[in-house]
Amino acid sequence: MTEEVAQQIPQHVAIIMDGNGRWAQKRFMPRSYGHKKGVEATKRAISFYARAGVKQLTLFAFSSENWNRPKDEVSTLMSLFISSLEKNTQELNANGIRIRFIGDRTAFSQKLIDQIEQSELQTLHNKAMTLNVAANYGGQWDILQAVQKLALKVEKGDLKPAQISADILSGELSLGDSPNPDLFIRTGGEKRISNFLLWQIAYAEMFFTDVLWPEFSAEIMQQSLDIFASRQRRFGKTAEQLSDV
Ligand code: IPE
Numbered sequence: 001m002t003e004e005v006a007q008q009i010p011q012h013v014a015i016i017m018d019g020n021g022r023w024a025q026k027r028f029m030p031r032s033y034g035h036k037k038g039v040e041a042t043k044r045a046i047s048f049y050a051r052a053g054v055k056q057l058t059l060f061a062f063s064s065e066n067w068n069r070p071k072d073e074v075s076t077l078m079s080l081f082i083s084s085l086e087k088n089t090q091e092l093n094a095n096g097i098r099i100r101f102i103g104d105r106t107a108f109s110q111k112l113i114d115q116i117e118q119s120e121l122q123t124l125h126n127k128a129m130t131l132n133v134a135a136n137y138g139g140q141w142d143i144l145q146a147v148q149k150l151a152l153k154v155e156k157g158d159l160k161p162a163q164i165s166a167d168i169l170s171g172e173l174s175l176g177d178s179p180n181p182d183l184f185i186r187t188g189g190e191k192r193i194s195n196f197l198l199w200q201i202a203y204a205e206m207f208f209t210d211v212l213w214p215e216f217s218a219e220i221m222q223q224s225l226d227i228f229a230s231r232q233r234r235f236g237k238t239a240e241q242l243s244d245v
């Protein structure tokens with residue numbers, strides 16, 4: 001019998017994958033090269049966290065504000081989404097990973113929309129881990145679309161304004177059927193949320209690293225889990241209350 005206590009693993013990890021452009025520019029390469037390398041880091045992260053026992057992984061791939069980047073960078077990113085899904089859906093499926101997209105997909109090309117739908121459908125029944133890809137996503141957009149759905153219910157007479165609770169609003173958000181993220185990670189050195197999941201990270205533990213996304217390694221991923229396990233989550237209570245069980 002081993003005395004080792006199992007490490008507390010976050011059920012849901014959310015990541016802002018940042019730093020692709022700077023990684024490439026440091027090497028005097030175009031930013032698109034950084035995005036290509038970023039896809040490899042993304043694959044490593046998916047397999048690492050799935051193996052660690054994480055049940056939901058939410059990755060910020062493209063924000064609603066990223067449309068404001070130079071045209072050729074946006075089109076490189078769109079092509080990369082299509083080719084990554086074409087190349088990797090089969091492997092995700094073989095590993096029991098369900099993929100789904102959150103965000104306003106109507107702005108994408110029909111080709112990308114079709115590929116997203118196909119990848120979602122192909123992996124729909126997988127249970128090992130759910131991979132949520134946030135693309136054309138914004139935390140404010142998410143709250144607004146939830147509020148609009150609730151307003152429609154009120155208009156139809158199916159809901160009274162006083163019945164709107166945190167749980168009811170949560171249920172209309174993009175990840176309404178998932179537990180909130182326990183661990184929030186941002187690579188690339190910036191310490192901001194950049195309109196990622198706003199409502200859902202109310203009590204997430206934050207892990208910021210200067211490591212640029214293409215260099216996100218197993219070592220740093222393990223560090224994120226170790227740091228998470230070392231934190232005491234109090235949810236507003238005192239430390240004494242928590243040890244009083
Ligand atoms: C993150 O890397 C990828 C996307 C936003 C699509 P960046 O492209 O933001 O890289 P930096 O922050 O400019 O280095």
Ligand code: IPE
Binds near residue numbers: 018194
């Ligand atoms: C956030 O990164 C969006 C993604 C990683 C997809 P940005 O690089 O767009 O964020 P800012 O502009 O530095 O806040």
Ligand code: MG
Binds near residue numbers: 018
């Ligand atoms: Mg960035």
